[in-house]
Amino acid sequence: AQSVSQHNHHVILSEAASLELGCNYSYGGTVNLFWYVQYPGQHLQLLLKYFSGDPLVKGIKGFEAEFIKSKFSFNLRKPSVQWSDTAEYFCAVNQGNRDDKIIFGKGTRLHILP
């Protein structure tokens, strides 16, 4: 069964620091990849997604992620974080054309110090 691993469960950074959240998945076939975010008191929402094409994907609020097929990775990055980025971030994968569900990782809680 496919799985998604997020390396960091809790990350604390100061404002303006650079961010990289690790994500690896286990499925070897065609995959679609996602990062979802849940801000405090809000619902889960899509941050960015990769289906095909350029492996460097740009999302909302200055986030980007790079798909490295050889490493089964889809790490999330942001060059300079803000206090408002405090949230929980979830990496997720869908098995391409095989099925229509998303498998989530355990999430990373990001806390930005003002």
Next chain:
Amino acid sequence: EAGVTQFPSHSVIEKGQTVTLRCDPISGHDNLYWYRRVMGKEIKFLLHFVKESKQDESGMPNNRFLAERTGGTYSTLKVQPAELEDSGVYFCASSQWGLAGTGELFFGEGSRLTVL
């Protein structure tokens, strides 16, 4: 446009009781998904409806869980009888075209279930 709404937001019940969670997807969204997050763990897939049909129910934990979507609009998830390990947050999500389309699921705020 109204988003995905879930009711109740929080339910506290005793072991052995029954609880019914409701999800109203975004109007026009044929695809409806249920997920669950037990504290500290990943968000786990439960099942997927396309209109009123169960497309994939491979994630349903056991036969104490029953999901329905009569008429292809709102959906209910009933847990009967509830056990302690059923505690968690139950998320509902919807999409118009499923993952083959935009790939985006629109989530509700979740229903937190506490079983004592």
